[in-house]
Amino acid sequence: MMVSANRFRSIGWIALLLVCAALVMVLAFRVNALRSQVHRTEQQIVALRKEKLYLETEVETRANQQQLKLWNDVEFGYVAPTAGQYLANERQLAAFAKPDGPDSPTPIRVASADDAVAAEAAFPSVIPDFAGVTDMAAPAAAAEDEDKAVAKPADAADHAKATANLGARLAMVAPLKKDSKDKPGKGKADKEGKTKDGEKKAGLAKSAKDDAARPGKGANLTAAKAEAKPGKGAAAKSEKSAKSAPKAAHSGSKSAP
């Protein structure tokens, strides 16, 4: 019995040894399999890097300086920028907007001449567009603006005029837009037209709001309102402008002392 137990134990040990050996073997196999996988991947990396270098060199060769010069001579004709095309800083950039002298004529612009005025009218929109602020800020602004309005009546008149002009322009744009809608294959143009209309309307509404925020401008406000109507009618789809225009009028009436 003892012998058989001993024997059984040794068989057990041997079996354990064999199992361990088998496990080590399996592990070793896996390690080696992984190693060759790594090697294969390395080879792939080498091949890809060589391919990359090849392509890179090809691109560099095809786009070498002499080739680019040839293309430039024949096709593009680019030249080095001149001193006048460089700006030293933002102030220099801003200086372009300044008139040359006190009574200098407005520069001739190739694009729309009203843009500067429209931009000025749209400027207050940087103030957050929620009702409370407008209402609260209005009295404070009113005190300041009163002086300004007295000091610069011409400016205010210009402003109203510009707003009126803008309204008139929007009224002009509306029929054009309708026309273009009728034409097939002009979807994109229509879209652009719409966006522009939308922007203009928004600008108009803002300008109306701006006017409204200023006290003592009842006449201006009515003008703005009156002019705002055709714009509103022309593009009723733009909810923002449709909503903001009455709001501006409302706040204006509120803030008026």
Next chain:
Amino acid sequence: MNSLTASAAIATGRVQLATVRQSALVTARLRALWVMLLFVFLTLTACVRIAQLGLFEQTPERTSLAEALLPSRGEITDRNGIALARAFASYSLWFNPKALGERGAPLVKTPEEVARALVGIFPDADYADLVARLKAGKPCYLRRRVLPEDANKIFALGEPALEFPREEQRFYPQGSLAAHVLGYVDEAGKGHVGMEQVLEPRLLDPAYRGTPTALSIDARAQGALEDELGRGMLETSAKGAAGVILDADSGEVIALASLPSFNPNRSDLAYNDLVFNRVSNQVYELGSTFKPITVASAIDAGVITDLAVRYPSVPFQVGKFTIHDSHNFGASLNVPEALIHSSNTVTAHVADLLGPVALKRTMEQLGMNERPTIELPARGFPLWPHGGGEGGKGDWARLTTMTVSYGHGIAVTPLHLASAYAALVNGGIWRPATLYKVDPAHLAQGRRVFQASTSARIRQLLRMIVVDGTGRKADAAGFRVGGKTGSAEKPGSGGYRKTSLIATFAAAFPMDKPRYVVIVMLDEPQATASTSGQRTAAWNAAPIVGRLVPRIGPMLGVVPDAHHDVDISDLSPLVGSGEGE
């Protein structure tokens, strides 16, 4: 009896049968054993092999990733990392006559037809040579480097004997750009002419060749310099042109071009005169471009203290030689006027006052008496004027001093002049030119040649020459260019030749804080319509700088600014106006 016999017989038969059975059984067992042994052997072998493969076997010729990607020759890049030279597996055209088998003709078509087709693809190929090689039936290269599209065309010829092995060769993606700086690598893999030769040990060293070697060259500026020099050379029908752009402070060579150039990709064609580097190897009498050096030396030595002092500008005789100007500028000129009009006589008078010792010392300090300091292997030795005394090492004669003062009787390379101008404008420190990228924190020591105040004065004077004088065509708006023209007659048999000139413009910009020195030189420019019938530097070399500076300035970090300039208000009242050389 009978039965006994019969039983005996049966017994014998049985015994025999048993024996047979026994032996058959043994044989069968033996065979089974063999088969079993065979199986055991096979199994064991398989196991051993599996274990061997799984445990010990490494892949044959296993190389590391880094080793596999290590180029056979290191890459050379410009200062911004643009590859200028790299080891690249490109196609070559190999003729294998045995591709169609041992017997029979090696080609499908006749050698003449194949050669004609090849000439159609490579117009520069030699038809007779190709026919001879194809007929000889020996394996050989027909062409060392073939573009992929050309390889496709050859493949379309349907000749199996024309093979395209991909071989690692030296390739220059930018073609002939900076050819004289780089040089080329011959078929044996040896570098020649430029940095390929200089850097050879490093480029081949396995420890270093994995990382690219950056040169000081800026490929964009190099391209612009070559373009503009090439254009200037064409416009003036010049024999050659040379140009160098030098960082005024560090001495780094930003661009260096010698035209006509060569294509380093065709190393088989590179054994010719075009590999000769005009910038570092050829010496010229650079003429009037030396005048600012003389004036600087005189200001530094205290000989010129007042720039309003006037010197006679009429021709005068020294020994048998008469010194005269290109034009008559009146009876007298002051120093700013002399530089603006490029007067030889006034410069000679200044040099006479300065004396040979001081001028010679300045020239020596500027390295004019030795080969130019640069890494390139081809560096020309200047023609240094002989002095008196033993071995010609004594002081210069009076006439020598005078001629050297306006750039005659001394011949140096354009690179000498570039380094000298860098010292003139950078505050007075001469530093050796280098083609290695220099860390701004570790500039070369250099040596002081001029005082900083002298350098400031020279900056004003050089700017005046461009604003009011002979360098007007180099005045790129906003770049504050300053410089000096030089038009020297080339020496020939029996004196100087009136119509063979070396036209040079030595410039620096921006003059309020000089960053770069530009030297442009044309070898024998002709009077053409594009130069208004003139052949002097003011009409051919100066316009090249005028076109070049706006191209390279913004790329090199110099922004044009029309509101900045070096202040020349204290000198402006001293000059009239006129034309010079």
